[in-house]
Amino acid sequence: MPDYQAPLRDLRFVMDELLDYPAHYARLPGAEEVTPDVVGAILEEGGRFAREVLLPLNQSGDREGCLLEGGEVKTPSGFQAAYRQYVEGGWPSLAADPEQGGQGLPHSLAMVLNEMICATNLAWGMYPGLSHGAADALRHHGTEAQKATYLTKLVEGVWTGTMCLTESHCGTDLGLIRSRAVPTGDGAYEITGTKIFISAGEHDLAENIVHLVLAKLPDAPEGSKGISLFVVPKYLPDEAGEPGERNGVGCGSLEHKMGIHGNATCMMHFDTARGYLVGAPHKGLACMFTMMNAARIGVGIQGLGLTEASFQNALAYARDRLQMRALSGAKAEDKSADPIIVHPDVRRMLLTQKAFAEGGRMLVLYTAQMVDVVEHGQDAVECERAETLLGLLTPIVKAFLTEVGFEATNEGVQVFGGHGFIQEWGMEQLVRDARITRLYEGTTGIQALDLLGRKVLMNQGETLKVFTKEIHKFCQAEAANPAMAEFVRPLAKLNTEWGELTMGVGMKAMGDREEVGAASVDYLMYSGYVTLAYLFARAVKQARSALDAGSEDAAFYRTKVNTARFYFERLLPRTRAHAQMIQAGAESLMALSAEDFGRGFEI
Amino acid sequence: MPDYQAPLRDLRFVMDELLDYPAHYARLPGAEEVTPDVVGAILEEGGRFAREVLLPLNQSGDREGCLLEGGEVKTPSGFQAAYRQYVEGGWPSLAADPEQGGQGLPHSLAMVLNEMICATNLAWGMYPGLSHGAADALRHHGTEAQKATYLTKLVEGVWTGTMCLTESHCGTDLGLIRSRAVPTGDGAYEITGTKIFISAGEHDLAENIVHLVLAKLPDAPEGSKGISLFVVPKYLPDEAGEPGERNGVGCGSLEHKMGIHGNATCMMHFDTARGYLVGAPHKGLACMFTMMNAARIGVGIQGLGLTEASFQNALAYARDRLQMRALSGAKAEDKSADPIIVHPDVRRMLLTQKAFAEGGRMLVLYTAQMVDVVEHGQDAVECERAETLLGLLTPIVKAFLTEVGFEATNEGVQVFGGHGFIQEWGMEQLVRDARITRLYEGTTGIQALDLLGRKVLMNQGETLKVFTKEIHKFCQAEAANPAMAEFVRPLAKLNTEWGELTMGVGMKAMGDREEVGAASVDYLMYSGYVTLAYLFARAVKQARSALDAGSEDAAFYRTKVNTARFYFERLLPRTRAHAQMIQAGAESLMALSAEDFGRGFEI
Numbered sequence A, B: 001m002p003d004y005q006a007p008l009r010d011l012r013f014v015m016d017e018l019l020d021y022p023a024h025y026a027r028l029p030g031a032e033e034v035t036p037d038v039v040g041a042i043l044e045e046g047g048r049f050a051r052e053v054l055l056p057l058n059q060s061g062d063r064e065g066c067l068l069e070g071g072e073v074k075t076p077s078g079f080q081a082a083y084r085q086y087v088e089g090g091w092p093s094l095a096a097d098p099e100q101g102g103q104g105l106p107h108s109l110a111m112v113l114n115e116m117i118c119a120t121n122l123a124w125g126m127y128p129g130l131s132h133g134a135a136d137a138l139r140h141h142g143t144e145a146q147k148a149t150y151l152t153k154l155v156e157g158v159w160t161g162t163m164c165l166t167e168s169h170c171g172t173d174l175g176l177i178r179s180r181a182v183p184t185g186d187g188a189y190e191i192t193g194t195k196i197f198i199s200a201g202e203h204d205l206a207e208n209i210v211h212l213v214l215a216k217l218p219d220a221p222e223g224s225k226g227i228s229l230f231v232v233p234k235y236l237p238d239e240a241g242e243p244g245e246r247n248g249v250g251c252g253s254l255e256h257k258m259g260i261h262g263n264a265t266c267m268m269h270f271d272t273a274r275g276y277l278v279g280a281p282h283k284g285l286a287c288m289f290t291m292m293n294a295a296r297i298g299v300g301i302q303g304l305g306l307t308e309a310s311f312q313n314a315l316a317y318a319r320d321r322l323q324m325r326a327l328s329g330a331k332a333e334d335k336s337a338d339p340i341i342v343h344p345d346v347r348r349m350l351l352t353q354k355a356f357a358e359g360g361r362m363l364v365l366y367t368a369q370m371v372d373v374v375e376h377g378q379d380a381v382e383c384e385r386a387e388t389l390l391g392l393l394t395p396i397v398k399a400f401l402t403e404v405g406f407e408a409t410n411e412g413v414q415v416f417g418g419h420g421f422i423q424e425w426g427m428e429q430l431v432r433d434a435r436i437t438r439l440y441e442g443t444t445g446i447q448a449l450d451l452l453g454r455k456v457l458m459n460q461g462e463t464l465k466v467f468t469k470e471i472h473k474f475c476q477a478e479a480a481n482p483a484m485a486e487f488v489r490p491l492a493k494l495n496t497e498w499g500e501l502t503m504g505v506g507m508k509a510m511g512d513r514e515e516v517g518a519a520s521v522d523y524l525m526y527s528g529y530v531t532l533a534y535l536f537a538r539a540v541k542q543a544r545s546a547l548d549a550g551s552e553d554a555a556f557y558r559t560k561v562n563t564a565r566f567y568f569e570r571l572l573p574r575t576r577a578h579a580q581m582i583q584a585g586a587e588s589l590m591a592l593s594a595e596d597f598g599r600g601f602e603i
Helices: A008-018 A021-027 A036-064 A079-088 A106-120 A123-141 A144-156 A284-320 A344-376 A380-415 A417-421 A425-436 A444-457 A462-478 A482-511 A512-546 A553-573 A573-584 B008-018 B023-025 B036-064 B078-089 B107-120 B122-142 B146-157 B284-320 B344-374 B380-415 B417-421 B429-437 B444-456 B461-478 B482-511 B515-546 B554-571 B573-583
Strands: A065-069 A072-074 A159-164 A178-183 A189-199 A208-215 A228-233 A233-238 A243-246 A249-253 A265-278 B068-069 B072-074 B159-164 B180-183 B189-199 B209-215 B228-233 B235-237 B243-246 B251-255 B267-277
Touching: A008 A021, A008 A036, A008 A344, A008 A512, A021 A036, A021 A344, A036 A079, A036 A106, A036 A123, A036 A425, A065 A344, A072 B444, A079 A123, A106 A123, A106 A284, A106 A344, A123 A159, A123 A208, A123 A228, A123 A265, A123 A425, A144 A159, A144 A208, A144 A228, A159 A189, A159 A265, A159 A284, A178 A265, A189 A208, A189 A228, A208 A265, A208 A284, A228 A284, A228 B209, A249 B209, A284 A344, A284 A380, A284 A425, A284 A462, A284 A573, A344 A380, A344 B380, A344 B444, A344 B515, A380 A417, A380 A425, A380 A444, A380 A462, A380 A512, A380 B036, A417 A425, A417 B573, A425 B159, A425 B417, A425 B429, A444 A462, A444 A482, A444 A512, A444 B344, A444 B573, A462 A482, A462 A512, A482 A512, A482 A553, A482 A573, A512 A553, A512 A573, A512 B344, A573 B107, A573 B573, B008 B023, B008 B036, B008 B344, B008 B515, B008 B554, B023 B036, B023 B344, B036 B078, B036 B107, B036 B122, B036 B429, B068 B251, B068 B461, B107 B284, B107 B344, B122 B146, B122 B228, B122 B267, B122 B284, B146 B209, B146 B228, B159 B189, B159 B267, B159 B284, B180 B267, B180 B429, B189 B228, B209 B267, B209 B284, B209 B554, B228 B235, B228 B284, B284 B344, B284 B380, B284 B429, B344 B515, B344 B554, B380 B417, B380 B429, B380 B444, B380 B461, B417 B429, B417 B444, B444 B461, B444 B482, B444 B515, B461 B482, B461 B515, B482 B515, B482 B554, B482 B573, B515 B554, B515 B573
Parallel strands: A159 A208, B159 B209
Antiparallel strands: A065 A072, A178 A189, A189 A265, A208 A228, A228 A265, A233 A243, A249 A265, B068 B072, B180 B189, B189 B267, B209 B228, B228 B267, B235 B243, B251 B267
16 A cells, blocks of 8 residues: 655745745745744644544545435545544644634645645545635635634534536536526525535535636626626525525535545536525636636645655655666665666666656745745735746646646556556556546646736736746855756856747737647646756755755655755756757647548548 | 448548558558458458447446356357357458468458457457467467367367466566466366456357467576466367366456446466467567567557547537637627637647547558568568568558557547546546556557667667658658658658657666666557558558649648648657657656655655
8 A cells, every 4th residue: 555754844844945935934924933843733633633544544545436326426435534534633723823723834735735635645635626716715705694604614614615607518617507597586696506526515524515606697797797696505594594494405416436446526517506696796706716727736736645655655665676687786685676666767767757746845835935925924015026926936836736747657667567557556546536637626737828928918927037037046145056057057158048939929929819829738837847946946946045054854854855856957958859849830730620630540 | 439430531541642551452462352342341341340349339348347146257248149140250260371261351351340340449459469369379389280170269269369478467577477287187277377368358249269378387497587478278188179178267257447448358277277288388578579569569550440440520519519609709690609629728638639539540551561561571681671660650550540549539528528527428438448558568668678678779870761761752752742741841850850869869878777667668659649640641652643743632631631741740749758758868757766756755
């Protein structure tokens, strides 16, 4: 069975040393007392929960899946008990506002814990995972009465939440939705329609489920400007605020999926279900984006967690499995063969996983500081900068970390050879579970359009410049440091090229808007590789300082420098391909007619 | 449900026009009468069988899987009837020797049909698929009596075959096997041991199963030089040659796998099973390689088939699914949104699939001519050249086409968005089925070592030069043709670089053998991209000739040129990354100790 240990040492490095979380928390209103000791204790406890409670249910949950009977969904054995333990441990409310029953700890801390949950049981983690988004939307856009009714319950995890957006004919293009909301005359609405792909839409973990639903009012304008957001509880709260009358919403069927079998992916029927408008009429999409941005970062963290899980188990296997001798001569002469970790190509796969895990962790924690500042920061200038950078990095976190997460989990299978394909070992499950992360909350293609079209080009690259300037400053500060040259020189070159490529696409896009879509995914991947290069270069600087100061943990820091070197030598060169493809233009993509595509097989 | 049409038009282009199969068959002993009309009729019939008989069983076979009860394996519903139809149609014996009941058609033709089988039902195709390898091994290494007993039955498909190599502790490193063969004194042997991952090890499709088993004789030398090959039938043939007494071999359990659920992957117990030595004692590995080389090309064809299947269905979906408007303005104003095929990034994904399908098909058919010549050629010089090139291309066909096949099937899922993750649509099954192809018959890592270590460096690049010279000649011949410049210039540059990179690794490897493993997978991928570039450049030349000649099918040829352009602009640039990684050397891979890898999470 797969094992997992929370990467506490690496987290300590990234938080305490690289990104100076102690200072960050000291300045963050409400987080002044979140010292490294406090953080350490919480992360250790969280790691234990993930390993001891969630991990043992991951494979069994995948095998069992969910069962729909008489409209009720039965989650896999043990999921309920684990959820109870999660709620009793106070985990759901960790980062929530004390006013709504939360513990008021920083969001960044919840994000770190989320990595551990995703690493050990993604399907389970999606039950509580979506409640945060629902709570966020209500906190930002709900009335006081709505907040009073739903927020504390969601925050404490007594109830869970969902996001009901997609319909069978539309996912990305929500302007096409058909669900309707008709005013009842008493301030409420009757919601009717069918939603698909609703994660945790129905289950047996919590006593109520709070659906946030997109639907159209009778007088709605056409398209995406005519969508409103409604809160639709499974049970209508009674006067005491407890689950009362059953509402007209139910699960029609469960999807049979490639992975995340333990999570109930529901088709939800709303049949004149009673709902309440959240935010202004026709402004539902904007409200939903509040949820979506957090959810997108959450999905990036899923990619990270699965990467780490796959890495740890592939490493254990590679140390243990004896097969062939090293090409340079036997390394374990007392054994029948060498452990496969002696082989350079096995090391290449393990280091790919390791570099994406550690790079992804830096990216998430770097982004998490911005989330903290946007939520709680006091300095307007700082908040604006954080919001700008957060907007830029969100699609990168989401799409880049899930793309490389899929690659990394596949490397894990590859290290296991044929055994990787067998369910028993658990490696193929990580691939199947990872596969959804490239799709939901906006596919990689959608994230790439968001990055290049909205975040970068819409203001002529000004947002990007905020980030590239930061990288430029770092490179300049280290320019005279010979020990950093192998990292800083390529980084500085890429940073300049990033701007040039952006300008190039921008110019072309003025002539033909399709140039944006033609370049977007390669642009996103390029951006991800450069961003991680920046963070790895900073990690090297930090590690070198520790080594120079004579750290007792020299092996950790030397390993960090070498992992960065591997990243620069073996993963960063992919930017050479992406740069060429960004510049290739739309022509060869647009030349064929829809019919042309089929000329090899259609008669 | 997914659909499939055999790519007959593209096959005609590659066979009749690009690679001049009519002339190839005309010169091939025994194939003189295999005219384009004959080929066309066979392919059309094969395509119909694949589409009408195999395709409808693909999803149901995946869902049902195989069942082991009382030692008997029940295959999914319909598999038996389809197999009967396959045997009655004479398909198994198509390319076999008429002396053994075969129809004596060229192997290349069977390979083309194999693409269709793999595209429509890989799990089913693996039942007959392994019989060819078993028959090959017996034909090359069996005694006359063994041939008489087993060959005709295998060739006709009345019996099927297996390859029993892997044991739980060893796959790649067969020198470690523990299965034993003890002489019985009457010329036979008693085989005892347990084999795992035996595809089609037990099933209900045929009346007997012929296992080819690796085991060690009592006096066997240590390691891979002490392995012998045995034929071990499930039922011992009686005097009439019909299945008689049950032999001591049986299926102990079925593996639960990520994909190919319809195929029985068996753990096979041999308990003093009666077996017969094939070939010389202790020379079993060499005999097994006869089977393995054909099997490796067969796995490459699986990658190709799955690519084509995923492409065709993603294309249908992209034409049909309405979502968003084109960035450059609405294209289907009468509809609620544009079909997603208008979006450049969707086109990028479809073209990636299309280019890998068409490029892979050219590579397989180019290689298939060499298989024909090696099997039936009369000219010694030509045969030697074919054997040399075949050795070089086999690991590329196997590993490159399965790596890009996995990518292509994943692009298929991505085109479907969230629906791609749902089993009903069939796209995720193609990914799960494709995943095994990167692993079995030698992982990509093993193929890469075979290519770089054995095929290329072992004779100082002489073998590679046979191929790069051919490419060089083509480039020279086209150098003055301005219409070909956009293809020939980059190809010529890459071809030169290929030699330089090879020399570079070779020089380094003289100092440190680990440099081979450090560069190998990137080298293989680089080689694959250049090989496909060569074939696409030739395809352009051919297409241009047809256009210049005023072909009535101009749309097909223009599409071909554009697909090649896409390949050169959007896929070939990946060589820039691989070239850098090939040159990166072993240092950053070998620097860490086995302990160092775990320093981020191990305490």
